Amino acid sequence: MDYVARFVETALDEQGDIATRDYLRLFGDAVARHVPPYFLADYGNSFRSHIENPVWVLQSLVSNAIKEGEGSRDLAKIANACTSAGLVDDLSQHVEDEAGHCRMYLRLADLVFPDALPDSARGR
Structure with a gap:
């Protein structure tokens, strides 16, 4: 989970404006409350098994x-x-x-x- 969140935050943080900082704060809060399934290791493992087909x-x-x-x-x-x-x-x-x-x-x-x-x- 942390990898994806850090990736998004790093990519958007380069914008450096107030709206982006607000978005990143809201993004972090939302992810902390409701972890998206694609942030989870099981999702990544499943994806890797499918991508070979x-x-x-x-x-x-x-x-x-x-x-x-x-x-x-x-x-x-x-x-x-x-x-x-x-x-x-x-x-x-x-x-x-x-x-x-x-x-x-x-x-x-x-x-x-x-x-x-x-x-x-x-x-x-």
Whole structure:
């Protein structure tokens, strides 16, 4: 648990602004109260046993791409329904981020398993 928390804190602490310090304080408090399962050794051990199975890895990458794509689509619907220009801008950025994550998972799947994805999933 401490490793992940320290990693996040170190990465964000470089920002050095008040909002980041507040976030880190809240993050630390939340993690102390409710330890995320992926902070636990059993989760890491389970993940390591699964990651050795290429089919599982490919399914995981594609599943994550699908979820990120769905998130992008759903956020776009919310953005289209908003009337606040500032909120639309923020949501639009989030839409782009989620779409980028989707593409990243697909590129990674294509890199590791070059013959597994159909051309339509490659964006070529």
